[in-house]
Amino acid sequence: MFSFSSQPDFCGRRCVWVNGPVIVGAGPSGLAVSACLKEQCIPFVVIERADCIASLWQKRTYDRLKLHLPKKFCQLPKLPFPEEYPEYPSKKQFINYLENYAQKFDIKPQFNECVQSAKYDEACQLWRVVTVSTTGSTRTETEYICQMLVVATGENAEGIVPEIDGLQDFSGEVIHAKDYKSGEKYTGKKVLVVGCGNSGMELSLDLSNHNAKPSMVVRSSVHILPREIMGKSTFDLAMMLMKWLPLWLVDKLLLILTWFILGDTQKMGIKRPSLGPLQLKNQHGKTPVLDIGALEKIRSGEITVVPGIKRFNTNSVELVNGETVEIDSVVLATGYRSNVPYWLQESEFFGKNGFPKTPFPNGWKGKRGLYASGFTRRGLAGASADAVRIAKDIGKVWNEELSQKKKRVHTHRRCISTF
Secondary structure, three states: OEEEOOOOOOOOOEEEEEOOOEEEOOOHHHHHHHHHHHHOOOOOEEEOOOOOOOHHHHHOOOOOOEOOOOHHHOOOOOOOOOOOOOOOOEHHHHHHHHHHHHHHOOOOOEOOEEEEEEEEEOOOOEEEEEEEEOOOOOOOEEEEEEOOEEEOOOOOOEEOOOOOOOHHHOOOEEEEHHHOOOOHHHOOOEEEEEOOOHHHHHHHHHHHHOOOEEEEEOOOOOOEEEOEEOOEEHHHHHHHHOOOOOHHHHHHHHHHHHHHHHOOHHHHOOOOOOOOHHHHHHHHOOOOEEEOOHHHHHHHOOOEEEOOEEEEOOOEEEEOOOOEEEOOEEEEOOOEEOOHHHOEOOOOOEOOOOOEOOOOOOOOEOOOOEEEOOOOOOHHHHHHHHHHHHHHHHHHHHHHHHHHHHHHHHHHHHHHHHO
């Protein structure tokens, strides 16, 4: 699959030549690409900074998390979910599925290696990927040299911590949603949840279920849809309707049905955007919230909706409407971002935001053997579609080069024979 040089180079790092592509990231996106390449018998190396596959799911998600969409939209290529799994698998079930996936396709990442830089060497026409070992006290550098590079670190590599006036002066606990596990330790406490996306809604619900007193900051407009409509997944229904109707009309129908099921969210302090939920997702990548019980808690007053934050004080928060609320803890459900700009030295394909500049569905392939998997803002289904396209393209290149090598060997043999 790959070979180590017998001696370190002049920088004191190991050099590794990889026959096939280097895949950065062993989350669902990286695993999906690996499985598709494995099926074609194409060698590859997967580099992962953590000590396990799918570290985001294993180490940076809350306990009650379940897949937001039905399992048929979340399975990776070549392996469906077990039939006995529920429609919305739990965090533990999804992790088990991913571990079985890696085992089935014999995917063995290089764990505890954090990519420091990846740069295309124009002179050699090769990618140079430099990593640092994240185990032990000794700093070990490795340089992987390859013709193809697959960026599979995903959209949610790093938590976003916004700069809010006075936050550093707040005396209580402040954590990001990625470090939240359960509301158990917050029983009886006043917790401010900053953010009203799927994470913010679910964490507020979890806190309420553990008898905490959550207040959720809703600074901007957001679409909240029921997870199911008439016993059918809202996402599934939308996909079905879009086969026959224009997107704007599907949005209208979804909002009418949502109004009948959930009522007028504006009365709860939650405004809806002017664009419809699907149009907003397509144009700006903003995912609608799928309600699994938080709205009922908001109606009953168990979750309080508050406007934007003006500043934090020692044990309270001042809101933009002039109100001051006493709080014990803060949970920042403020989203995630790509970390690609920190290590990939390339600006033609990837933008400053860490996403491909080319819009969906063509943002999976750059130039010089560069690929991106899992940056579609379309969840696991988007990552799976990327993986299939990437593996097919790499397979085509791989087979063409193999064919050319065979021709050169055959020509060389003929020349020797003639001589």
